[in-house]
Amino acid sequence: MITKPMIADGQPIIETLALEKAYHRTKPVLRAIDLSIRAGERVALIGANGSGKSTLLKCLIGLYPITGGTVRTFGQEFVRAPSPRQRADMRRRTGFVFQNHCLVRRRSVLSNVVHGLLGEPGSWRAFAQSIAPQDWRERAIEALAEVNLADKALERADALSGGQQQRVAIARALVRRPALLIADEPAASLDPVAGREMMELFIRLCAEHRITLLYTSHNMRHAAAFSERVIALSDGRIAFDSSSRDLTDQDLTMVFGAEAGDG
Amino acid sequence: MAERRRIAPARLSGLSPVGFVLWLTLGALVVVSMNDVAPSLERLAGGLPRIGSLLDRMVPPNLEPAFLERVAKRILETFQIALVGAVLGIVLSLPIAWLAARGVSPLGPFAYLIKAMVSLFRTIPDLIWALLFVVAVGLGAVAGTLTIVVDTIGFCGRFFAEAMEDADKEPSEALSAIGATNLSVLMGAILPDAAPSMINASLFALEKAVRSSVVLGLVGAGGIGQELKVSFDLFQYQNASTIILVVFVIVLMMEYLTDRLRARIQ
Numbered sequence: 101m102i103t104k105p106m107i108a109d110g111q112p113i114i115e116t117l118a119l120e121k122a123y124h125r126t127k128p129v130l131r132a133i134d135l136s137i138r139a140g141e142r143v144a145l146i147g148a149n150g151s152g153k154s155t156l157l158k159c160l161i162g163l164y165p166i167t168g169g170t171v172r173t174f175g176q177e178f179v180r181a182p183s184p185r186q187r188a189d190m191r192r193r194t195g196f197v198f199q200n201h202c203l204v205r206r207r208s209v210l211s212n213v214v215h216g217l218l219g220e221p222g223s224w225r226a227f228a229q230s231i232a233p234q235d236w237r238e239r240a241i242e243a244l245a246e247v248n249l250a251d252k253a254l255e256r257a258d259a260l261s262g263g264q265q266q267r268v269a270i271a272r273a274l275v276r277r278p279a280l281l282i283a284d285e286p287a288a289s290l291d292p293v294a295g296r297e298m299m300e301l302f303i304r305l306c307a308e309h310r311i312t313l314l315y316t317s318h319n320m321r322h323a324a325a326f327s328e329r330v331i332a333l334s335d336g337r338i339a340f341d342s343s344s345r346d347l348t349d350q351d352l353t354m355v356f357g358a359e360a361g362d363g
Numbered sequence: 364m365a366e367r368r369r370i371a372p373a374r375l376s377g378l379s380p381v382g383f384v385l386w387l388t389l390g391a392l393v394v395v396s397m398n399d400v401a402p403s404l405e406r407l408a409g410g411l412p413r414i415g416s417l418l419d420r421m422v423p424p425n426l427e428p429a430f431l432e433r434v435a436k437r438i439l440e441t442f443q444i445a446l447v448g449a450v451l452g453i454v455l456s457l458p459i460a461w462l463a464a465r466g467v468s469p470l471g472p473f474a475y476l477i478k479a480m481v482s483l484f485r486t487i488p489d490l491i492w493a494l495l496f497v498v499a500v501g502l503g504a505v506a507g508t509l510t511i512v513v514d515t516i517g518f519c520g521r522f523f524a525e526a527m528e529d530a531d532k533e534p535s536e537a538l539s540a541i542g543a544t545n546l547s548v549l550m551g552a553i554l555p556d557a558a559p560s561m562i563n564a565s566l567f568a569l570e571k572a573v574r575s576s577v578v579l580g581l582v583g584a585g586g587i588g589q590e591l592k593v594s595f596d597l598f599q600y601q602n603a604s605t606i607i608l609v610v611f612v613i614v615l616m617m618e619y620l621t622d623r624l625r626a627r628i629q
Binding site for chain 2: 161163187188191192196198200202203204205206207211215216218219220223224226227228272276
């Protein structure tokens with residue numbers, strides 16, 4: 101068993117109030133974002149390219165400072181950017197999966213998964229599996245087994261296919277036993293079949309370990325099929341926030357324009 | 364359909380007046396300098412026979428066992444200077460390059476100060492460093508080793524920093540987001556990506572160290588160069604030719620060895 105949820109289902113994990121973000125003073129990227137993500141939810145953040153999805157994710161986890169409003173994660177509020185202690189706490193409870201795997205190509209699969217433990221107390225030895233503590237290596241193997249890649253543990257990361265590399269990235273996020281998993285376009289770099297398998301794996305693991313999932317996607321079919329709730333961003337504002345069952349073509353056209361039907 | 368005329372660009376772009384003046388100045392500078400320092404035909408005519416007579420006095424090389432033993436000892440010392448100097452230089456270059464690398468250094472905008480120091484190490488020629496160290500620590504191999512250390516830092520510090528700057532950024536950002544410290548990002552993501560070009564630079568540094576250590580003796584910093592200087596000073600040209608041949612073989616062997624190692628790494 102990998103996960104130990106620290107917040108009871110239904111309790112808010114992330115809340116924002118009037119969140120604003122601008123890279124240049126005159127052109128805000130995010131405006132008046134009010135949202136609340138509760139423990140146990142599976143939420144898709146959708147929107148056209150440039151709508152502010154990735155920026156919002158990065159603001160929520162404190163990678164980018166916000167320029168207005170407040171963010172509350174795991175019960176702790178921050179205004180511009182989280183304090184180092186808040187950030188460390190947030191990172192300990194959150195797993196990240198990035199769009200392009202972001203694995204260290206020349207290192208082994210196992211080393212890449214052990215990297216997921218960097219940031220934990222005394223983690224300086226986690227930069228390579230060969231010198232990491234034995235129990236950390238075992239945790240990494242366990243996480244690799246969850247994504248069916250335990251047999252590839254000692255292969256170099258760049259020897260794997262794109263889909264396998266993304267599974268390694270998931271194992272790297274899972275090894276921390278997170279309460280919240282944040283994924284930025286996890287299926288975008290994969291072909292349709294691999295992308296679908298990836299999302300199914302995500303859903304299965306999050307359900308098994310009761311992990312709250314927040315991911316961005318520009319694939320409406322994925323958003324509708326793999327999440328309970330869909331939040332759409334359009335031009336930096338929340339265009340709608342509803343159950344995925346209630347999604348209508350009209351909603352999608354509003355967010356994506358005429359191309360909505362192609363998804 | 365409207366006919367569109369396509370005109371190929373001119374083969375040569377025209378020379379601007381400023382460009383013309385710069386080229387002219389450069390040409391004039393070369394001609395004037397040649398007048399001052401290039402050998403005249405008479406001097407060449409006079410010098411060639413003297414070179415011939417020098418070569419004549421250099422053969423056969425001195426192969427007396429006692430002399431060869433002395434050369435072997437000096438060669439060993441030269442090699443030790445090169446090896447110890449290069450290895451110490453490479454090891455010290457790692458933290459220096461980390462501090463100097465733009466976008467990687469924990470010093471942020473102050474990284475350029477470290478870069479400037481590395482440039483200083485590199486731009487001052489090794490013989491001048493050797494002169495400084497001979498004054499500081501006295502004649503002998505220690506001065507030579509210190510020279511090679513500084514020379515290697517000047518070379519490897521720059522190339523290591525460049526390799527770190529060119530390393531794939533995405534894994535570094537991912538590890539930072541996970542909460543890794545600067546040092547963990549360096550060890551976990553940057554070094555594995557930069558390793559092949561860093562090993563390459565280290566092998567070049569070793570090769571360069573062997574070549575430098577041969578001449579350091581000319582200013583009293585130990586090694587075979589000292590023996591070579593004595594031979595020329597005492598007009599023992601047969602001894603000098605032996606030393607030059609041995610140096611030639613050593614440098615050639617070193618280049619062959621590092622080439623092989625480089626090929627294996629690729």
